[in-house]
Amino acid sequence: MSVAAMPSRPVRKRLLEANPSVAWFLAILALFCLGVTALAEATGTGALSTSMIKTLGKTLCLCLVALAMDVVWGYQGILSLGHMAFFGLGGYAIGMWLMYARTEIIVAESLAEAAIPPTPAEIEDAIATQIFGVVGSDQFPAIWAFADSLVLQLAMVVAVPGLLALVFGWLAFRSRVTGVYLSILTQAMTLALSLYLFQNDSGLRGNNGLSGLQNLPGLDAVDQATVSIAFFYASAAALAAGYLLFAWVTSGKMGSVIRAIRDDEARVRFLGYHVESYKLFVFTLTAVVAGIAGALYYPQAGIINPAELAPIASIYLAVWVAIGGRGRLYGAVIGAAFVSLLSSWFTGGGAPDVDLGVYTIRWTDWWLVLLGVSFVLTTLYAPKGLGGLIDVIEARRARRRVGDYGPDKGALRREEGPPQ
C-alpha cells in the first residue's frame, strides 16, 4: 500500500473524476436510450410495444425515486418510509392539472354545441361536475385553485412534497427522533396521508384517485407511441440530472458530513455542525426529487389513487434500494430497475409455472414469497446488495477497497471490518 506518495497539496478533483460511476452511469443510460429509440414504435423498428416503452419509462422514474431514497437512507441514515408518499404527491400535483385541462377541453367542446355560448362560471361548474361527480360533489375544493395553470401545478410538484418534508422533518428532527423510531414515524405520516386521501372529501376524488392522466391536454392528435417515447426521454433526462445532483451532494464535504451524521450524529454535533439542518436539507431535497419522479411517473401510468401512497409502497422502495445496495447511487438504480421489472415479469404472468407434480407453483401467487425470502437472505448474507458484485469485480483489480455498507450506527460489522 503506497500511501507515502499521497499529495498534501489540495486535491481539487472534478465531480466526474471523484465519482467514476457517474460517467459510467451516464454512458450506460445513454446507450440504453439509444437502444430503446431504435426499437420503439414511434422512432424505430417497433420491436418494443408502446406499453413496454411506458413500463421502461416508469422504471426510470422508479430508479430516480430510489436514488433519492438511497441518499436519505444509504448516505444520511434515515430509513424513511415516506418517500413513496412524496412520489405520490408529485403525481397528484401534476395529475390535477392534466385532469383539469383535459376536462376543460372536453367540457368546452360539449358546451360549444349549446345555442348560446357558456359563461366562465358555467364552464367551471361543468368541469367540477365532471371531475367530482364520482364523489358526489360539483364544487372545486380549495386545493384545486391553481389546477388551471400548468406552471403553478409544476411548482406544486416541487412545493408540496418539499413543504411536507420540511415541516415533518423539522418536527421529527428537532425532537431528536432517530433510528427505528424515526422510521415508524415516517410510516405513520405516510399512513395518515394515504388515509386522508382515501376520504371522499379530501378534494382529490377519494379512492377513485385521478385518472386519464395518459391523455395530454391538447395533444389528442399525437399518438400514445410518440407520447410514451417522449416521456421515456424525459424520465431518462430526469434520472441523469438526478444522478448528477446526488453525486454532487454526496461527494465533497457535504457527502462527508452527511455520512458522518449517519455514522455518529452526536460526534458531528460536537464538531459544530447543526445536524438537524443537514438532515432537513437532505430529507427535503430527496422529497422534492421524489415528487418530480412521481410527476413523471403518473402520466405514464395513467392513474393515481391513494393506494399508491400506502406505507407498503415506501417499504418496497426500501427493499429495492437494499437489494440494489445502499450507500452507492448506482446500487439504488440497479435495485429499483431489477426488482420492479422482475416483479412485473412475475406478477404479469411472464414467468412460467413450475409443476412439482403434487403442486404447481404459480408465480403470481408465489412471487411475493420469493421476494420476501430473497430480501431476508440479502439482508443477512449480502448487505451490500447487487452493487456488491461491482466491488467483487473491482477487488480483482485492486485488492484494497474497504466496504462502506451504510447506516445503522455506522460501525462496520466487526467480522467484516477492516483489519485491526
Place this chain on the structure above:
Amino acid sequence: MLLRFLRTLLLVLLAVPTAGAAETLQDILQRHADEVADPGRRTVGPVIEDLVASGLPGVPSFLTAWSAREVVQRPGDGLFFVAEETGDDRLTLRDVATGEALATDVPEDTVEEVRPNGGVRRVIGTALVQFQLADPDPEVRRDAVQALSRSLEPDQIAPLERSIPGESDPALKARKEQLLAYLQARYGATTEARVAALDSLAGDLSVETRAVLNQVLDTEFRIAETPPEGPRVARVLTPGEDISREEAHAAIVEAGRAAAGPTPGEVKAALEANIAGGRVGGVPVAQLSSEAARARAYAALAEAGTVPPLVSPAQIEAALERHSFFEEYTETDAEVIAAAARALASTEVNVGLNQGLDLGLDALSLASIYFLAAIGLAITFGVMGVINMAHGEFIMMGAYTGYVVQLVIPDYTLSLVVALPLAFAVTFGAGVALERLVIRWLYHRPLETLLATFGVSIMLQQLAKNIFGTQARPLTAPGWLDGSLVVNDIVSISYIRIAIFVMALIFLAVLLVVLNRTRLGLEVRAVTQNPGMAASMGIDPDRINMLTFGLGSGIAGIAGVAIGLYAKVTSEMGQDYIVQSFMTVVVGGVGNVWGTLAGAGLIGIFQKSVEWLNPSNTLAAQTYMVLFIVLFIQIRPRGIVALRGRAAEA
C-alpha cells in the same frame, strides 16, 4: 264518532248491561252478515264498533277467532261459527259466543271460511288491544302493550289508565305507566295532566321518551310580515345564516307573497328560445358568454313582454327584509311547551353524560385491543431494540390458528379454549424461529432488522393468501359472547369487547408477575437495562432474547384470536393493527408494560374522541391521530414512560 267510540268502550269495560244487551252476538253478526263474511278494511269499522258496544263477554274471543281466520259461515242459514279442524277435512263448529260445540264432524266443504285480509286483521287487532290490556294472561297483556306502544293514539288513554291498578306484573305495570305518561304528555286532556306527565319524563334516557318529547316540541316553518313573538316561537331564522337566501325567498314565493322570478335555468332556456337573427334581445349571441350580457338580453326580452320579468336582487332583498322567518311549535299550550323544553333539556344533559360514559367504554375496549396488539412489540423492542415488522403477521397467524381449530372442533367454546394456548404456542414457535434464523444475525443493526422482518412479513402474508385464499374467514365467538350488555338506550357494550378487556387485564397481570416476580423477568429486565453487565453476571443474553421474542410473538398470537373474534380473519388483518401498535409503543415508551398501557389508553381515547367529534369519518380520526403523535413526541420524545438503557439509545 270518537267520543261515541270512547263511551261505548267505557261501557264494555265496565260491563254494564245496556239497552242493546238483549241482542246476542250472533244477532249482531247477522245484522252485519255481509261485512262479517267478506270484511273490507273500511267496512269493518261499524261492525267492530257494534260488537264492542254490545259489551257481550264473548266479543274478545270472537274477535280473536275472526282475526285468526277460524270463523266460518254456514251457507244454509248464514249463521257464523267458530270452526275447529279435527282432521281429514272435518270440522267441529262452535258457538261464536260461548264456544260450545254445536256440530261435530262437519265436512269442510259444507261451510264457507271467512278470510279477513291483513288490513282487516290489523283493525281487529287494534280493537282487541282494549280487551287484551286487561287480559288475565300476562303474555297477552304484554303483546297488547307492545302493540299499543307502536302507535300511540289519544283514545288509548282511558283503557290503559284503567288497566294499571289491576296489573299484577310489576315490569308490565311500569311499562304501562310509562306509556300512559307518553300518552298524557301528548294527548292529555288538561294542561296540568300534560305538564305532570312531561315532568315525570324529564331525564329519561330512552329513545322513545326523546321521540315523544320531540313530537310535543314539533315545529313548523312559518313566514310572517311582523316579527314573531310569544312562547310558541321556537327559533327565529335569519336568511343567509340559518336558512339560505334562496330558500327563504322560495318560501315567500310559495306563500304567494312575492313573484317568482325565473330561475337561472329558465333564463337560459328563455334566451335560447328567443334567438332571432343571431341576436337575443338585440345582443349578439356570441357575446352571451357573460352574466352581464345575458342579463341585458333578458331585460330587453322582458321589456318587450316576451318573458316574465327578472326578479332583481334588490327586490329579493326587499322581500327578505319585509318578512320574518321562524319556526313555531305546533303545540299551542305555552305551559306544555315550557314543560317539554325543560324535560328535553334535562334529558339531553343526561344523554350527554351517558354518551360520555359510552365513549369511555368504547375507548377502553379499543385501548385493550391496542394493548394486546402492542405489548408483544413493546417487550421485544424494549429488550432487544428490535422492531418486528412481522408482528402484525403473528397476529394474523394467531387468528388463522383459531380458525383452523374451529374447523376441527365444532364446539365454539371448546375450540376457543384450545385455540388460545395453541395460538400462543404456534406464534411463540414462529417467533423463536424468526429470532434464531434472522434477528440474531443482525444485532446492533436495528434498521436492517426492521427491513428483514418486513421481508418475513410480506412472505407470511402471501403464504397465508396462498393457503387460506383472499376472502375473509370467520372466527365465530361462542354463543355466550353474543349480544351486548345494555345498561340503557345509550350505554351498551358487547360481551366480546368485555371479554377482550378482561383478557387484556389478565395479560397485564400475567406480564407484571412474569417480569417482576420470576427469574426470567429479572433476567429480562437486566438485559433491557444493561446487556453487557447482564452478560457478565452469567445471564445468557441470547437465551433471554430468544425467550423474550417468543413471548412477544406468542402474545401477538393470542391477540390475533381475540381480534379475530370480532373482526374478519384475512391475510391482511395484521397490517390493520401494526401501525397502531407502533404508535402505541412510540407514545407509551418502550420496554415497559405500564408505558404500553398508557400509550394504548391515550391512543384509544384520542381516536374515539376524534371519531365522536367527527362521526362520519373514521379515516380522518387516523390522520388526526398521527398528527397528534408527531406533536406529542415534541413534548415527550421518548414516550410517556421513558426508559434508560439500551433501547433508549436506539
Place this chain on the structure above:
Amino acid sequence: MTTLLEVSGVSVTFDGFRAIDNLSIQIGEPELRAVIGPNGAGKTTFMDIVTGKTRPDTGRVTWGERSISLLGLSESAIAREGIGRKFQKPTVFEAQSVRDNLAMSLRNDRAPWKVLVWRETEADAARIAEVAEEIGLTAHLARPAGELSHGQKQWLEIGMLLAQEPRLLLVDEPAAGMTPAEREHTTDLLKRIAATRAVVVVEHDMEFVRRLGCKVTVLHEGSVLAEGSIDHVTADRQVIDVYLGR
C-alpha cells in the same frame, strides 16, 4: 490569563441522583487544567454540561469576553463558539479517510449550503497537512480511519480537535489504552496546545497528570473538593480520604 469559561453554582439531578452539586470552576486562557476524581465524581457530566449535552437544573455557565451564557445554546452552536471535545472512546468516522475526517473538522462555515459548495483552498490543504504532521498521520491521510490503530485513532481525534481551532479543549482520558511512548507524545502535544489556548484534561492516571504539571481540580460527589498543584492536592487530607487513600 483571562477567564474564558466560568461555571458557577451548577447542579444537576438524574432521577433523584445529584450528579453535580453546586459546582463552580473557572478556566483561564491559556491554561492547562487537569480534572481528577473517583468514578461518579461528575467529571463526564461536567463536560456534558459545558458542551450542551446536558442541561443543568440550576447555575450559570458563561463563556468568553462578553460572558455569554452557554446554557441556551445547542451542542453545535457551543462547538462553533470554540469548545472542542474529545471523547474517552475514540470516535472518528471510520468509513471515511483520515483526510476527510480532518477536512470536516476544519474551521470553516458550517451552514449546509456553504458546505455544499465548499472547495478545498490552498489554506485548507496547508492546514490539513500541518495538523497531520502534528499528529503523525501524514502518511495515512488517504487511508480509511477505520484501518488505523487505536492510538492513531486517538491522535486523529485530537487532530480533528486541532483543526477545529477551539479556544477550549475538553479532553476525556486521552492516555487510555496508549503505549508509554504514545503517552509521552500525547503529554507533549497537550502541553504545546495549552500554550495558546485552554485545555481541560479529565484523567484517572495520576502519573499522567503529574507529568502535565498543571493546576489540578479534584471533584468529589459533584463538587470541587480541592484545587491547586498536584503536590498540593495529593497532600490534602480529604483528597487522600476519598480518592487516593483507597
